Every structure is written in C-alpha cells, then in structure tokens.
Amino acid sequence: MAELSAPGRSDRQGFSETCAGIVGEANVLTDPAALSVYGTDWTGQYTATPLAVARPGSTSEVAALVRACADAGVAIVPQGGRTGLCGGGVPLAGQASLVLSMGRMNRVRTVDEAARTMTVEAGVILESAQDAAEQHGLTFPLTFGAKGSCMIGGALSTNAGGMNVLRYGTARELCVGIEAVLPDGSIVNALTGLRKDNTGYDIKDLLIGAEGTLGIITAAVFKLYPQPRARTTAFLSIASLAQAHTVLNRLQDQTGGAVEVFEFMPRPAVDVICRTFPNIRHPLSRPAETGLLIEVAxxxxxxxxxxxxxxxxxxxxxxxxxxxxxxDGVVLDAMVAQSEQQRTDLWHLRESILEAITANGPAYHTDISLPLARIAEFVTAMDDLSAELGFQPLTVGHLGDGNLHYALTAAQGRRWNDLPLDTMRQSLFDNLMALGGSFSAEHGIGQSKLDVMRARKEPAQLAAMRAIKRALDPKGVMNPGKLLPTD
Structure with a gap:
C-alpha cells in the first residue's frame, strides 16, 4: 500500500483553498480552536490536529474532496458525532489529515410508508431519524445511549448495536441500501431498498462496519417497524446469571418473541450509578445481586x-x-413499571452507567460478546480473578444478544496504577477466545483495539481484509491507522 506524503507548508494553503472551492470557504475550518474540537473524540484519549476540517453538503462534494485528498496525499478521516469510544473518528498524530465532518448532510430524504423504509443522510442524528419515523406512525428501533448526538454514518461505520439488537438486529441488519463514495472518488448508488438483490458482492455489507477505511457512507435506507401498542418494562432480581437464558427463553415463548430489551445490571454497576447520581435509586427494596432490565413490546x-x-x-x-x-426459584423479586415515569426511571438507570463509571475513576472498558450459554462461566471466572488481582468489575451488558461491557476499576483501597492490568487483560482475552467469544461486539476497533486485533484475529481473515484494503484503497487514503493493524 502506498505511503501518504504530507503536503509541504507551502502547499497547505493551496490544499485548503482547493477544499474551499469544493464546499465553500465557510465550510473549511482551519482555526486552531476548531481543529482541536474535531481532533478529539468523546473519551479524550485520542487527540491529533488535522490540516483542516471540511463540511460537505452533498455526495458530489464528498467525492470531490476524496479525489483532492488522493491527489495531495492527505488522509481522509470521516467523522460523525464524535461519540465513538475507540478513536476511530479522529486523525492520527503526525499524519496529514482532512477531517470530513458529515453534519451538514442531515436530511431525511424519504419515508416510504408502504415499504416501511426510510432514506437518511449520514449526518442525521439517530434521535432525529427515530423522530422522523415516529411522525409516520412507525419506529426506527436502532437505539443506544448516544442517540441524541451520534450520527447515522458513524452508526453504520461501526455497525452499532445497542439495546434492541435482540429483536431487530444491528445497524447492518436494519440497513437495506447505501450510497457511498469509494477511495477513487466514484459514487456507489444503491438506495433501492430492495430486500433481495443477489447481483454480486454486497458492497453495502463491506462498507458497513469498515470504520471508513474502504469508503464513506453518505446515505442509507433502513427498515422501519410498526410502533408498539403496548409495552411492559420491569427490573428483575434473579437467582443466578446462569439462569438468565431460562428467563429470556420463557419470556420469548410466552410473548411470541416480543422481548426487545434484556439487559444485565448486577449490583456493583447499579451501586456505582446510585453513588454518582443520588436521585437514582435501586429499583428493588432489596438490591438485586444479579439484576435484569427487561422490556417486552x-x-x-x-x-x-x-x-x-x-x-x-x-x-x-x-x-x-x-x-x-x-x-420455580428463578426470579427472586421484580418491579414492573406501572407508569411511563417508572419506565423512564428504569431507562435512566441503564443509560447512566458509562457516565457513572467515568466519574468513578480510571477504568479499562471492554466491548465483548459470548454465546449466551457461556456468559455465566466467563463472568464467574473473571470476577474471581478480578478480586484476586485487586480489581472491581463494573459490568453491564446487552445480555439477550450476548454482548457484555465488562469494565475493570480499582477495588476499594487499591490504587489503579499499582494493579496488574496487562495480566488481567491477557487472562480476560484468553478466556474469552477459549469460550468462542469476540473481543469487539459493537463499538468497533478504531485505534484502541489494534493490538488485540493483531494478536487475536485469525491470520487468514486479516490477510483477506488487507487484500481488500489494498484493492479498494491502494493509496491508503481512507482513515489509515484504524481497524486494520499493519503487517
């Protein structure tokens, strides 16, 4: 793959002027304060200064910017709402980069009530897409905590999951068509929304989850669903995590597969939420050691x-x-929401966990998935090892689809910097892979998991991915240094 060569100082002004000629001077940002904002992700761990930020307003402008970057040897970093947790949407330090901020491409192009689909541009905020569907009496079920600021393009780029994957699938499964710009500036227009189209390689599925390394998704068609007429939301205390699949399967059988949410919320996680936010309380009078948030619709x-x-x-x-x-002794206690306010309170509890962990102090976050039948085995082994090594796990998860966010913090009385994090990580990933799990479920790889990707991904799959990258992006322009580790 060709090495990118940064433009010389004398060429940078010319490059910015080229970009301004494409998107307009007002939509090219070079002010240091603006570059600092667009050069940092939500975590604050990944920061670099791009040459400029361009804000395209159309797919043709995206294509022209891609061609300009290829000609100048400048890397392209597509960026949505900057809510990612893995450093995938920010430039690399020391690399000449143009950030393509997709926020101006924010139109809901069509809502097709007959086909129950919606065509939206990449800069549409997820919550805005949900609102647009609701105005037509339909629902767009993709949802997670960052819905008020994340953008559709970023959700597709990382194949985001969230709360409702159990019933509706990930972003990839909800998407039935895309429009995208490839690394040579050519435009793929596949917004037909066809459910069946077996006419060769599926470019859509190749670009979804590629984190901008193979092209830039500019618009997409999504499935919509009828709005629920009834919901039941509850918080359960169950006897053990090993019995969670019993609860899930019997709920599915009882309701005809209507379980939308099945979230794991053990006591340590709920405790830290309640400490961080005094207005939030345990849902049950006797706090659940193994708690489940469920919703049936x-x-x-x-x-x-x-x-x-x-x-x-x-x-x-x-x-x-x-x-x-x-x-049967499987469920020990339950609180079933009797009002919309009680339902809202339960959701507020669930959606506060990341903020609570962040406020609690240093932490190491994972985004992993396992076969449902192996989750209890994994959690038991890792909790035991965590206690032995001085860690306190703060775990939540989308238990219905096998996705855990197993976060490690310092146990009470222990100093984070004194703990053997490398040993813990090694054991965690060894155990995960031995049980048939994945080290990345819904947040993507970005920069943060490149070392795990290099060490844990099957070599044949890495080789195939590198071959695809070389074929589509021979100049290495598209979001280099993300997702795919170097040889």
Missing amino acids: TSRADDAEGLPDGSLRLNGQVLDLLAELME
Missing part, C-alpha cells in the same frame, strides 16, 4: 386490550410468567 391490538383490573393483556402475560418463575 408488541404492536398486536389484542395485547393492548385492557383487563378488568385496568392493566393491559401484555402486562398480564408477563406477570403470570414472573409468578411462575418465582415459584
């Missing part, structure tokens, strides 16, 4: 029918099952 009219006691039929189905599970 249905668009069936009969499930939304009122019962003589004033509750909905769906609530009755869930309550009946919970009573059975309590008799």
Whole structure:
C-alpha cells in the first residue's frame, strides 16, 4: 500500500483553498480552536490536529474532496458525532489529515410508508431519524445511549448495536441500501431498498462496519417497524446469571418473541450509578445481586386490550410468567413499571452507567460478546480473578444478544496504577477466545483495539481484509491507522 506524503507548508494553503472551492470557504475550518474540537473524540484519549476540517453538503462534494485528498496525499478521516469510544473518528498524530465532518448532510430524504423504509443522510442524528419515523406512525428501533448526538454514518461505520439488537438486529441488519463514495472518488448508488438483490458482492455489507477505511457512507435506507401498542418494562432480581437464558427463553415463548430489551445490571454497576447520581435509586427494596432490565413490546391490538383490573393483556402475560418463575426459584423479586415515569426511571438507570463509571475513576472498558450459554462461566471466572488481582468489575451488558461491557476499576483501597492490568487483560482475552467469544461486539476497533486485533484475529481473515484494503484503497487514503493493524 502506498505511503501518504504530507503536503509541504507551502502547499497547505493551496490544499485548503482547493477544499474551499469544493464546499465553500465557510465550510473549511482551519482555526486552531476548531481543529482541536474535531481532533478529539468523546473519551479524550485520542487527540491529533488535522490540516483542516471540511463540511460537505452533498455526495458530489464528498467525492470531490476524496479525489483532492488522493491527489495531495492527505488522509481522509470521516467523522460523525464524535461519540465513538475507540478513536476511530479522529486523525492520527503526525499524519496529514482532512477531517470530513458529515453534519451538514442531515436530511431525511424519504419515508416510504408502504415499504416501511426510510432514506437518511449520514449526518442525521439517530434521535432525529427515530423522530422522523415516529411522525409516520412507525419506529426506527436502532437505539443506544448516544442517540441524541451520534450520527447515522458513524452508526453504520461501526455497525452499532445497542439495546434492541435482540429483536431487530444491528445497524447492518436494519440497513437495506447505501450510497457511498469509494477511495477513487466514484459514487456507489444503491438506495433501492430492495430486500433481495443477489447481483454480486454486497458492497453495502463491506462498507458497513469498515470504520471508513474502504469508503464513506453518505446515505442509507433502513427498515422501519410498526410502533408498539403496548409495552411492559420491569427490573428483575434473579437467582443466578446462569439462569438468565431460562428467563429470556420463557419470556420469548410466552410473548411470541416480543422481548426487545434484556439487559444485565448486577449490583456493583447499579451501586456505582446510585453513588454518582443520588436521585437514582435501586429499583428493588432489596438490591438485586444479579439484576435484569427487561422490556417486552408488541404492536398486536389484542395485547393492548385492557383487563378488568385496568392493566393491559401484555402486562398480564408477563406477570403470570414472573409468578411462575418465582415459584420455580428463578426470579427472586421484580418491579414492573406501572407508569411511563417508572419506565423512564428504569431507562435512566441503564443509560447512566458509562457516565457513572467515568466519574468513578480510571477504568479499562471492554466491548465483548459470548454465546449466551457461556456468559455465566466467563463472568464467574473473571470476577474471581478480578478480586484476586485487586480489581472491581463494573459490568453491564446487552445480555439477550450476548454482548457484555465488562469494565475493570480499582477495588476499594487499591490504587489503579499499582494493579496488574496487562495480566488481567491477557487472562480476560484468553478466556474469552477459549469460550468462542469476540473481543469487539459493537463499538468497533478504531485505534484502541489494534493490538488485540493483531494478536487475536485469525491470520487468514486479516490477510483477506488487507487484500481488500489494498484493492479498494491502494493509496491508503481512507482513515489509515484504524481497524486494520499493519503487517
């Protein structure tokens, strides 16, 4: 792959003028304060200063900027809402880069009620896409904590997951078409929204999850779904993590597969949330050692029918099952939301975890996935080792799809800098891979996991990925230093 050569000082002004000629002078930022903002991600761990920031307003402008960067030997770093956790959307230090901020490409192009699809540009905020679908009586189910600031392009670039993957799938599974610019500046227009199109390699699926290393997604078509008529949200205390799959499967059987959310919230995580945010309390009078946040939703009219006691039929189905599970000793206690405010409070608890861990002190975060049947085995082994080595795990997870965010912090009375993090990481990833897991579930690779990618990804797969990168991006222009480790 060709090495990028930074433009000389005398050429930088000319490069900025070239970009201004494409997107307009007002949409090329070179002020140091602006470059500092766009050169830093949410974590603050990854910071570098780009040559400039360009804010394209159309796909043709993106294509022209890509060609200009290829000609000048300048790296292109696509950027959305800067909510990533792995350093994938910021430049590399010492590398001449142009940040392509997609925020101006923020139109909802169409909502097709007949096909139940929506075509949106890459700079649309996720929550805005959800609102647009809702205005048409439909729902766009992709959701996670950063929905108010993350952009659609970034969600596709990392194949984001979130809370509803159990029922609706990841961003890749929700997407049925894309428009994109390839590294040579050519435009792929595949926004037909066809559910079946077997006409060769699927460029869409190649670019989704590629973190901008193979091209820039500028727009996409997504599946939409009917809005739920009834929801039941609850917080459960269960006897052990090993019995979680029993709860999930029986809920699915009872409701016809209507479980949307099945989140793991053990006591240490809830404790740190409650310490950080005094207005948040444990949902149960006796805090759950193994807690689950569940939500069941249905668009069936009969499930939304009122019962003589004033509750909905769906609530009755869930309550009946919970009573059975309590008799079996699987569920120890339960709080079922009786109002929208109680539901909101439960969601506020779940969505506060990352902020609470960040406020708690230094931490090492993972984004891993495992077969559901092996999760309890993994957590038990890692919790035991954590205690032995002086760590306190603060774990939550999208348990229904096997995704854990296993965060390590210092145990009470221990200093973070004195702890054997390398030993703990090695054991964690050894155990994870032995149980058939993955070291990256939904946050992407970026810069932060390149070492794990190099050490843990199957060599044949790495070789194939490098071959694809060389074929599509021979000049190495597209977001270099992310996702794919060097040979």
